[in-house]
Amino acid sequence: MTLACAIALAVAWPARAGDEARERLQITDPYIELHTGAGRGYPVFHVAARHEWIEVLMRHTDWYQVRTVDGKVGWVHRRQLETTLTEAGHAKTFRDVVLDDYLQRRLQMGGAWGRFDGEPMLKLWAGYRFSPVLGVEATLAQVQGVFSGTDFWHVNAVVEPWADRRLSPTFGVGVGRFKNVPNASLVDARRTNANLANASLGVRYHLSDRFMLSADYSLYTAFVSDERSTEYRAFTLGIAFFF
Structure with missing residues (x-):
């Protein structure tokens, strides 16, 4: 992770207990849509813009629960996260399908x-x-x-x-x-x-x-x-x- 990226994250997210295990991603698309639940039938209630950082909280099949810098928590489909960047500046990679469920x-x-x-x-x-x-x-x-x-x-x-x-x-x-x-x-x-x-x-x-x-x-x-x-x-x- 670059020094500038580390500074930006420190400013955006003050340290919180348990954050060490959570992955942080940076949005590179114009925006991503946050749904109220893990499915397309749930309404979009928030849009996170390009260059914003999000935390990945949990997963259910191909849907991921994320939290934005300003505390909004919602669900995003895996396809919208495939173009995001990790804290190290690399493209986020996913398995073709997640089968734990x-x-x-x-x-x-x-x-x-x-x-x-x-x-x-x-x-x-x-x-x-x-x-x-x-x-x-x-x-x-x-x-x-x-x-x-x-x-x-x-x-x-x-x-x-x-x-x-x-x-x-x-x-x-x-x-x-x-x-x-x-x-x-x-x-x-x-x-x-x-x-x-x-x-x-x-x-x-x-x-x-x-x-x-x-x-x-x-x-x-x-x-x-x-x-x-x-x-x-x-x-x-x-x-x-x-x-």
């Missing part, structure tokens, strides 16, 4: 539509995350085929090794039950009830602090008997929300 959430529910061996498939799932990278998911699915209908459920252990990124891959393995009911018009139609195992590879994209998109490719193995098993492949695309 996502990682703190434990429960999620979602739904998806896709294809199960070429047939239309609908599934619902609920999950619980033990840590940012490890969780468990329970899935209930239905496939309505031309010649039969299939219902199945399974419980998976899910690993998301790069959960702190907005776009992150997932890996899962699990077990469950599989039931296939052929159309009554088919000759020698027999119901199939079998144990089910699966492995999945997916990708998730966080839309906001509560919603995300997901895409999954899964390989299912139904153990029809001790001597025979049947494999199925499925692809789904869906949306989930956090609690």
Whole structure:
């Protein structure tokens, strides 16, 4: 930090307890808008002009609570802070997305539509995350085929090794039950009830602090008997929300 910058800050902000941990930024755009809350739906109540200094108090997703030199406290979107300067005179840098709020959430529910061996498939799932990278998911699915209908459920252990990124891959393995009911018009139609195992590879994209998109490719193995098993492949695309 330059001597002139240090003097300007000392004059603008007398020392206060706890200020050491707070970051100070200088505005370089013509102005930034302070909202009353962390969202565009909240009204703008103050405008801070170029060359003013602001303190960063806290963050909620992509919104930052800041305090101006004259004591105004409001919320600013990350995009308006990307052109600000640090006390050292460098451009302020941000991660592409801040995911701490996502990682703190434990429960999620979602739904998806896709294809199960070429047939239309609908599934619902609920999950619980033990840590940012490890969780468990329970899935209930239905496939309505031309010649039969299939219902199945399974419980998976899910690993998301790069959960702190907005776009992150997932890996899962699990077990469950599989039931296939052929159309009554088919000759020698027999119901199939079998144990089910699966492995999945997916990708998730966080839309906001509560919603995300997901895409999954899964390989299912139904153990029809001790001597025979049947494999199925499925692809789904869906949306989930956090609690």
